[in-house]
Amino acid sequence: xxxxxxxxxxDKSYELPLxxxxxxxxAIDIKSLRGSTNGIITLDPGxxxxxxxxSAITFLDGEKGILxxxxxxxxxxxxxxxxxxxSYALIFGDLPTKEQLxxxxxxxxxxxxxxxxxxKILDAFxxxxxxxxxxxxxxxxxTAFNPSSVNTDSEEQxxxxxxxxxxxxxxxxxxxxxxxxxxPLNYGSTSLGYVDNMLKMMFEKPNEDYSINPVIKNALDKLxxxxxxxxxxxxxxxxxxAGSSHVGLFASLSTGIxxxxxxxxxxxxxxxxxxxxxxxxxxxxxKKYMAKAKDKSDPFRLMGFGHRVxxxxxxxxxxxxxxxxxxxxxxxxxxxxxxxxxxxxxEALSDPYFVERKLYPNVDFYSGIIYRAMGIPVEMFTVMFAxxxxxxxxAQWKEMRSRKEPIGRPRQIYIGENxxxxxxxxxx
Ligand code: SDX
Numbered sequence: 001x002x003x004x005x006x007x008x009x010x011d012k013s014y015e016l017p018l019x020x021x022x023x024x025x026x027a028i029d030i031k032s033l034r035g036s037t038n039g040i041i042t043l044d045p046g047x048x049x050x051x052x053x054x055s056a057i058t059f060l061d062g063e064k065g066i067l068x069x070x071x072x073x074x075x076x077x078x079x080x081x082x083x084x085x086x087s088y089a090l091i092f093g094d095l096p097t098k099e100q101l102x103x104x105x106x107x108x109x110x111x112x113x114x115x116x117x118x119x120k121i122l123d124a125f126x127x128x129x130x131x132x133x134x135x136x137x138x139x140x141x142x143t144a145f146n147p148s149s150v151n152t153d154s155e156e157q158x159x160x161x162x163x164x165x166x167x168x169x170x171x172x173x174x175x176x177x178x179x180x181x182x183x184p185l186n187y188g189s190t191s192l193g194y195v196d197n198m199l200k201m202m203f204e205k206p207n208e209d210y211s212i213n214p215v216i217k218n219a220l221d222k223l224x225x226x227x228x229x230x231x232x233x234x235x236x237x238x239x240x241x242a243g244s245s246h247v248g249l250f251a252s253l254s255t256g257i258x259x260x261x262x263x264x265x266x267x268x269x270x271x272x273x274x275x276x277x278x279x280x281x282x283x284x285x286x287k288k289y290m291a292k293a294k295d296k297s298d299p300f301r302l303m304g305f306g307h308r309v310x311x312x313x314x315x316x317x318x319x320x321x322x323x324x325x326x327x328x329x330x331x332x333x334x335x336x337x338x339x340x341x342x343x344x345x346x347e348a349l350s351d352p353y354f355v356e357r358k359l360y361p362n363v364d365f366y367s368g369i370i371y372r373a374m375g376i377p378v379e380m381f382t383v384m385f386a387x388x389x390x391x392x393x394x395a396q397w398k399e400m401r402s403r404k405e406p407i408g409r410p411r412q413i414y415i416g417e418n419x420x421x422x423x424x425x426x427x428x
Contacts, residue, residue: 009037023059027051041411048308053240053405057090057395058231062309067316069229070094078319083224084194087391090229091162091398104163109190111167115145119185122175131176131383132261138172140254149248152401161249162394173387174201177380195221198387203375215330216374222323223367226316227385229392235260236396241408243397256393257386263303266385268364272304273378276337279344286344294353304365305348311358320366333373341369
């Protein structure tokens with residue numbers, strides 16, 4: 001294949017360079033398009049055909065159901081790694097040695113206390129507030145308590161910002177959950193592992209010694225790994241474009257949390273459980289909901305199905321589905337919702353509407369079933385997604401700043417009124 005693309009507009013022809021990635025993906029480099037064609041641009045709502053950047057963090061192939069973080073296959077990471085190891089690999093490029101991991105964890109523990117005044121912000125929220133709105137606000141508020149801006153040319157300052165947020169974010173997550181459950185805020189213990197301590201901070205009751213259930217700890221570790229990054233998805237693109245204005249890491253992360261909240265994105269895991277509950281209340285009538293999902297006049301979509309990139313199975317969904325079976329069995333939990341989910345999946349995978357549109361279960365379809373079995377409230381499901389996605393957002397923000405990418409500022413095609421004179425109000 002030649003390394004140029006030829007474009008014919010009217011009687012003029014243009015040549016644009018082709019670029020190829022390390023996995024042989026090809027893009028037309030249009031950086032020179034507008035300048036060389038006297039103002040012609042491309043238009044691609046939702047960026048279905050447009051790359052925003054070159055990235056070395058995550059590779060996925062939607063047709064083949066491949067997902068790798070820094071080249072490591074997701075199946076091998078989910079099976080063999082810890083969430084902290086995967087976080088290190090995403091942020092710094094390679095799986096850590098034992099010494100690197102121990103130092104990373106020690107540095108994170110140093111930073112895993114938040115200013116007690118953050119509780120005043122938390123107290124100001126009504127109990128009915130959605131945890132994602134609280135988490136986004138508290139994350140942005142961290143800037144107020146850590147005002148020093150980060151010189152992204154300094155590896156040391158960037159590393160310090162990374163361990164700061166890796167230490168403080170789980171505390172904010174636990175705060176949002178304990179507010180929802182009406183439990184006093186607590187800190188867990190630095191004697192514990194990274195994920196073990198998350199569980200203690202979230203679940204420990206004031207009147208009992210909390211003991212870590214290894215089944216729950218391993219399930220959470222795996223779920224966080226599966227959510228850790230996913231190249232240029234909606235919330236990650238939001239973190240990158242916000243960060244491209246050179247606003248700080250915490251503020252950029254706060255924008256990503258808000259984007260993830262949407263039911264078409266990370267909010268889907270909560271919407272899936274609510275949908276499955278509705279089906280259960282409806283006597284398990286999955287056919288009615290399948291019909292609603294196919295009815296163009298009905299805004300209802302089958303939550304947890306479909307994906308912008310995976311036009312085959314989502315490799316994460318396969319792993320989570322297997323884990324859901326294992327966790328519920330190990331915990332001795334009988335959840336009729338799991339059977340409804342499996343029935344819905346079976347029906348959808350044989351329904352022409354879904355097959356033609358290549359709509360398969362995605363990462364959100366089964367994850368809520370495990371969170372529920374772990375005792376996590378449904379409104380906290382997307383917060384758990386954000387907890388997993390944190391290292392991916394950090395890695396993507398760090399890459400964007402280190403590559404000195406320009407401020408994100410898309411063009412548009414104007415379709416409004418042509419020039420017209422002002423008319424005074426008495427004449428309108
Ligand atoms: C995540 O991007 C990422 O990587 C995201 C994520 C990550 O890790 O960051 O993987 C996490 O967000 C997973 C997706 C979670 N969202 C949901 O489960 C919500 C339900 N899914 C849909 O809303 C939808 O599938 C999207 C938003 C996920 C993808 O939408 P697209 O790519 O814009 O596809 P589309 O809306 O153009 O749909 C194509 C067709 C349409 O029908 P036609 O117009 O061709 O007739 O498929 C239909 C859609 O109506 N369709 C669905 C459907 N999803 C798509 N119909 C019914 N139910 C659905 N779930």
